[in-house]
Amino acid sequence: MLFINGFVGKSALFDHFAKIAASDYLMPLAFSAVIFAIWFIGRDITERRRYQRATLIAATAIGLANLAVDIIDSAYDRPRPFDQLADSMTLLFYRSTDPSFPANPMAVVFAIAMAVMLADRRIGWWLMAFATIYSVLRIYVGSFYPTDVIGGAIIGILAALLAWFLFELIKPVPELVLRLLRGIGVA
Amino acid sequence: MTDPIQSAAAIMVRDYVVLAFLVSLGALQITTSISEIRGLWLLPNKNLTRALGILLIILGLGYYLLSPLWLEGPWAAGSVVDGTSENRACGTASLDEISGARNLNDIHGGMAGTAYAVYFIFSAVLATIIAAAIAGIRQRYLGPKTLSSSADGLDALKQTDPLSTLSVSLSNLHRGIALDIERMMQATHRWSIPAIFERTFRN
Numbered sequence: 001m002l003f004i005n006g007f008v009g010k011s012a013l014f015d016h017f018a019k020i021a022a023s024d025y026l027m028p029l030a031f032s033a034v035i036f037a038i039w040f041i042g043r044d045i046t047e048r049r050r051y052q053r054a055t056l057i058a059a060t061a062i063g064l065a066n067l068a069v070d071i072i073d074s075a076y077d078r079p080r081p082f083d084q085l086a087d088s089m090t091l092l093f094y095r096s097t098d099p100s101f102p103a104n105p106m107a108v109v110f111a112i113a114m115a116v117m118l119a120d121r122r123i124g125w126w127l128m129a130f131a132t133i134y135s136v137l138r139i140y141v142g143s144f145y146p147t148d149v150i151g152g153a154i155i156g157i158l159a160a161l162l163a164w165f166l167f168e169l170i171k172p173v174p175e176l177v178l179r180l181l182r183g184i185g186v187a
Numbered sequence: 188m189t190d191p192i193q194s195a196a197a198i199m200v201r202d203y204v205v206l207a208f209l210v211s212l213g214a215l216q217i218t219t220s221i222s223e224i225r226g227l228w229l230l231p232n233k234n235l236t237r238a239l240g241i242l243l244i245i246l247g248l249g250y251y252l253l254s255p256l257w258l259e260g261p262w263a264a265g266s267v268v269d270g271t272s273e274n275r276a277c278g279t280a281s282l283d284e285i286s287g288a289r290n291l292n293d294i295h296g297g298m299a300g301t302a303y304a305v306y307f308i309f310s311a312v313l314a315t316i317i318a319a320a321i322a323g324i325r326q327r328y329l330g331p332k333t334l335s336s337s338a339d340g341l342d343a344l345k346q347t348d349p350l351s352t353l354s355v356s357l358s359n360l361h362r363g364i365a366l367d368i369e370r371m372m373q374a375t376h377r378w379s380i381p382a383i384f385e386r387t388f389r390n
Contacts (some may be wrong), residue, residue, distance in 0.1 A: 015286075017286070017288040018289060019287045020252065021288050023289060024290070024297070024298070024300070024303065025203060025206070025251070025289060025303065028300075029206065029207060029210060029303070029307065030210075032207075032307045032311075033210050033214045034214075036211055036214060036215075036311045037214040037215065038218070040215065040218040040219050040220075040222055040224060040227070040313070040341065041218055041221065042222060043222065044342075045340075045342060046362065048222075048341065062304070066300070089331040089353060093271070093290055094271045094272035094273075094290050094291060094292040094295070094297070095271060095273070096292065097290065097292065097294060104300060107269075107299070108300070168376065168379065169378075169380055170379065170380055170381065171371075171375045171381070171382075172371035172372060172374065172375045172379070172381065176367075176368065179364070179367050180340060180360070181359055182340035182341075182356060182360070183339070183340075183356050183359070183360025183364070184353065184356060184357065184360075185340055185341075185344065185349065185352040186315070186340070186341070187340050
């Protein structure tokens with residue numbers, strides 16, 4: 001963690017970039033925009049159905065990932081790196097007050113990336129790459145330890161797989177939801 | 188006197204909704220131009236729609252990131268120290284502190300994760316409704332005559348306006364839902380919960 005955060009101050013331009021790219025709004029918004037946009041992708045109804053299913057799985061996975069993070073947070077309150085290593089690191093971000101492990105933003109972005117990967121590997125790998133960059137930047141700005149973001153990523157990926165399994169388990173309910181949405185012209 | 192944290196929170200919510208709305212509308216224009224869903228285009232031409240989509244996203248991000256330079260908020264010049272959010276004063280930001288201006292903890296007037304999700308959903312739904320309304324008006328009164336379509340859902344929106352799509356889709360739903368459910372049940376796994384229920388109650 002200190003190795004990655006040790007680069008802070010070497011380039012003012014990169015530090016400005018990190019503050020924006022590691023923020024709460026940019027990457028989560030971009031990931032949300034992707035799952036919203038893929039709802040409308042697809043040449044025919046079969047292809048579109050696959051993407052729309054991915055949007056529903058991603059939304060469910062976000063809920064499951066947040067639930068898992070909340071449960072772990074209530075059992076284990078790991079202090080943030082800026083609380084433990086204040087003298088040896090530089091903080092570029094605000095002082096979050098929730099537990100450090102697991103990283104909630106990482107759980108969310110990896111849940112979305114995995115859910116999309118189940119429908120489209122190419123877009124999924126792109127999202128995985130951006131989720132990884134986001135994770136590294138969150139360590140860089142001093143918000144998380146590497147183990148926090150790894151924990152968050154694992155929770156996100158598992159949440160997406162669990163959401164996919166739940167969708168299989170309650171089949172054809174998701175298809176019925178999509179059919180009803182098609183009935184009002186939005187799917 | 189207004190609570191500074193509450194005013195900061197109101198500014199953050201307002202600006203995030205503007206950002207999420209413009210980004211959603213932009214993403215919608217790009218994807219619908221790719222999949223040729225004309226019923227949600229703001230402009231009559233495919234390439235123009237895509238260009239507008241990109242422009243809307245840039246506009247949204249530009250507004251959100253640069254507006255602290257001219258709009259007053261919890262980012263007054265000199266108070267955005269190292270991107271942290273304690274002891275912020277209200278005012279306009281300096282160019283040097285702009286990158287950290289929006290990084291605000293939820294206890295200091297920023298937004299919590301769930302708030303971001305809720306406002307994004309709200310903005311995305313609003314963007315879709317507005318795109319459908321504008322496209323509907325454009326197709327009905329300004330653009331070329333829309334073709335009649337027997338398809339429903341987004342497939343119908345490729346050929347006709349949102350209002351006609353809604354009417355055809357509802358009618359198809361009413362007529363075909365029972366058959367659709369039967370087909371879906373036949374295509375499902377033996378171990379899916381609805382299939383187990385169906386077998387249990389049938390026997």
